[in-house]
Amino acid sequence: MQINDFTEKFVACLNTAPAVPVDGTTNFKKLDEWSSIFALIVIAMVDSEYGKTLTSDDIRNAETIHDLYIIIQSK
Amino acid sequence: MSSFAVHNVSLRGVSACVPAAGEDNMQLDLIPEAQREIFVQTTGIRYRRIAAQGTTAADLCRISAEKIMRDLSWQPDDIGVLILVTQTPDYVIPNSSSVIQHELGLPGDCLTMDINLGCSGYVYGLSVIGSLLQNMPGRKGLLLVGDCSSAIVSKGDKATYPLFSDAGSATAVEYKDGEEWYFDLHTDGGGYDNIMVKGGGMRHPFSIRSMEPVAYGPGEVRSDLQMRLDGVNIFNFALREVAPNIETVMAAAKVKSDNIDYFVLHQANRLILECVRKKLKTPTEKFPYSLYDYGNTSSASIPVTIVTQLQHAVNDSGARILLSGFGVGLSWGAAVIDMSNAHIADLVEI
Numbered sequence: 001m002q003i004n005d006f007t008e009k010f011v012a013c014l015n016t017a018p019a020v021p022v023d024g025t026t027n028f029k030k031l032d033e034w035s036s037i038f039a040l041i042v043i044a045m046v047d048s049e050y051g052k053t054l055t056s057d058d059i060r061n062a063e064t065i066h067d068l069y070i071i072i073q074s075k
Numbered sequence: 076m077s078s079f080a081v082h083n084v085s086l087r088g089v090s091a092c093v094p095a096a097g098e099d100n101m102q103l104d105l106i107p108e109a110q111r112e113i114f115v116q117t118t119g120i121r122y123r124r125i126a127a128q129g130t131t132a133a134d135l136c137r138i139s140a141e142k143i144m145r146d147l148s149w150q151p152d153d154i155g156v157l158i159l160v161t162q163t164p165d166y167v168i169p170n171s172s173s174v175i176q177h178e179l180g181l182p183g184d185c186l187t188m189d190i191n192l193g194c195s196g197y198v199y200g201l202s203v204i205g206s207l208l209q210n211m212p213g214r215k216g217l218l219l220v221g222d223c224s225s226a227i228v229s230k231g232d233k234a235t236y237p238l239f240s241d242a243g244s245a246t247a248v249e250y251k252d253g254e255e256w257y258f259d260l261h262t263d264g265g266g267y268d269n270i271m272v273k274g275g276g277m278r279h280p281f282s283i284r285s286m287e288p289v290a291y292g293p294g295e296v297r298s299d300l301q302m303r304l305d306g307v308n309i310f311n312f313a314l315r316e317v318a319p320n321i322e323t324v325m326a327a328a329k330v331k332s333d334n335i336d337y338f339v340l341h342q343a344n345r346l347i348l349e350c351v352r353k354k355l356k357t358p359t360e361k362f363p364y365s366l367y368d369y370g371n372t373s374s375a376s377i378p379v380t381i382v383t384q385l386q387h388a389v390n391d392s393g394a395r396i397l398l399s400g401f402g403v404g405l406s407w408g409a410a411v412i413d414m415s416n417a418h419i420a421d422l423v424e425i
Contacts, residue, residue, distance in 0.1 A: 015113060035110050036234070037117050040310050044350050047314050056307040 006069045009049060013041045024066035046072055078259040078327040081205035085251035086412055087215075090143035090420035091244040091382040092135040093369060097124040105233050105294060114237065119345025119366035123240035125225045130425070132163045133171040135243025135375075136219035137178055138423055143217075143245045144179075146420050151180040155214030156248075157187045158204050160196035160374050162403070163222045164189060175219065193270065194341045194402025195260075196220055196374030198410050201246070201398070202258045208250050218246040222373035224302070227272055231288065231296030234304050238344065240370030244378035251416075257328035259320055260408035269308045270403040274299030309402070313347045317401050318354040320409045325397065328411040332357060335411070336394035337385060341401055342366045342376035351399075374400070379422075386419040393417070 003024045011022050014033045020026075028034055043054045052075045054068070062068045100121055101111050115121050126135065136159060143149075157179075159172035166174075172187040181187075186207065192199050197220050204218045221243030228235040274285035285299040297303065321338070325331065338357055340348055342365055352362050363384035365376065372379050377398055381389070388394060393415030401407035 015116075032109075035107075035113075036306060037110065037114055040306065040346055041117060043307065043310055044314070044346055047350065048353065053311050053315070055311065056305070059307070 003066060003069050006072070007065050009045055010042060010065050010068070013038060013045050022065070024069065025064055027063050028065055028068070029063070077261055078257070078323060080327070081202065081209055081256045081258065083209045083250055083252050083254065084205040084256060085249055085254045086246065086414055086417050087249050088143045088147050088247040088418040088420060089244065089378050089381050090139040090146070090423065091242060091375065091379045092138040092142070092423040092425060093124045093242045093372075093379065094126045094130065094135075095124075095424040096127065097122050097240070100237050103237055105230065105236055117344070117346050118238065119364060120238060120370045121367045123225070123237070123370040124242065126223045126241040130223070131165050132161045132221040132223045132241070132243055133159070133165045133175055135223070135241065136161070136221045136245060137175050138425060139221070139243050139245035140175070140179055140217050140219055142420050142423050143247050146418055147247055149215060149247065152182050153215045154179075154181045154185050154217055155211050156204055156207050156216035157181060157185055158190060158200055158216070158218050160190045160192055160200040160218070160220040161222055162191055162193050162373065163224065163226060172219070192403070192406060193222070193373050194343065194376070195400035195404065195406040195408050197377040198258065198398050198400040198408040199260060199406070200374075201248075201256065201410055201412065202260060202408070204248050205256050208248055212250050215247065215249040218248060220244050220246070220378060221375040224373050227300070227302050229288070229297035229301040231294070232301065233294040234306050235302050238371045240372050242369065242372035242375035242379050244375045244382070246378060254413060256413075257324055257411040258408060259324040259327060261316070261320065261406070263405045266308065266312060266405035269305045269312070269405060271303050272300060273303065309343075310347060312405055313343065313401055314350055316407050317351045317399055320401075320407055321355060321397060321399050324409040324411055330395070330411060334395060335397045336361065337388070338362050338397045338399070339377050339380050339385070340399045342369070342371055342380060343402065344371065382419055382422050386421070389414050389417055389419045
């Protein structure tokens with residue numbers, strides 16, 4: 001798993017072009033498109049693409065897409 | 076032993092009843108306008124049915140029972156078992172199944188009981204009524220399953236209000252030599268608080284304070300008498316448990332995916348179900364949905380899906396159906412049921 005690949009898949013979850021450029025340093029919870037529904041879509045993507053489980057705490061404790069990437073890698 | 080077979084029972088019919096009135100999530104102020112389309116797309120839920128004031132789950136189930144008994148020409152004296160699965164009974168005491176037994180005019184030797192289960196309740200209920208009827212040659216039974224969840228969700232809680240919908244159902248079962256049903260049932264009570272109405276029971280008795288709305292976050296306002304749902308935990312629970320549960324019951328029944336005509340899962344939300352479908356590598360045409368028009372109808376979602384999506388398929392040529400329910404408890408179960416002798420009734424809207 002590479003950060004660029006993960007970021008691409010994360011952005012695809014938003015199902016729309018984000019209003020601002022998004023990379024690994026983006027605070028995803030501040031994106032206009034972010035919502036509890038997107039959290040579930042991201043969890044589903046991580047389960048299907050990487051076979052890993054993201055919990056509520058994982059999402060709560062992450063600020064950037066890179067933070068999520070590190071959490072997934074550590075599992 | 077989580078897997079077992081029930082012998083000599085036959086599923087003879089399924090009916091369902093929903094309120095005609097409802098709401099449209101595309102018009103729901105609780106969801107920001109910009110997020111409504113993705114909400115409907117992701118959950119699969121556009122419309123929800125809401126029972127009129129004074130109409131209960133027991134009413135929707137009783138109407139369903141009257142419908143299926145009429146369609147099958149069953150007489151009240153035929154019925155030896157009546158089971159009601161609900162989390163929204165008419166009274167704390169007595170059990171609502173006793174009231175329905177009286178309303179339907181069922182005989183005094185009819186065994187009745189309530190089962191307090193939600194989304195796994197249809198599968199669990201079939202296992203209980205089948206286990207009883209297999210020892211009652213010549214008798215028939217009714218499994219009534221339904222909830223009016225709209226009465227226990229907060230209009231200020233976006234984790235529950237846009238999902239849940241009201242429905243009741245009735246499933247007609249009878250003793251019949253030679254048929255077999257297969258089940259695989261599980262519980263994880265460690266997750267009991269993931270879907271919960273905390274107040275109003277004996278642990279946290281009703282008080283004025285239990286009615287007070289509390290803001291737990293934006294769009295998350297509810298009282299202790301209203302349902303709390305941890306969406307992420309439930310989502311992960313379903314991702315972890317549902318597909319293996321289905322594979323286990325298929326192994327117990329010695330059937331492969333190709334031998335199953337339809338996989339009818341509890342209609343939690345579309346995202347969960349699509350993840351499960353992909354894990355099972357099941358084609359979309361075998362995976363019916365009733366979410367768009369009827370929402371998450373709790374324990375009734377499986378019979379509502381059978382009635383609204385599979386009526387013609389089952390009535391025309393029968394079907395072997397895999398059922399899967401999962402949710403509050405945490406509780407989950409799957410079953411393989413033969414519906415080659417089943418009549419699927421028209422949906423009743425009141």
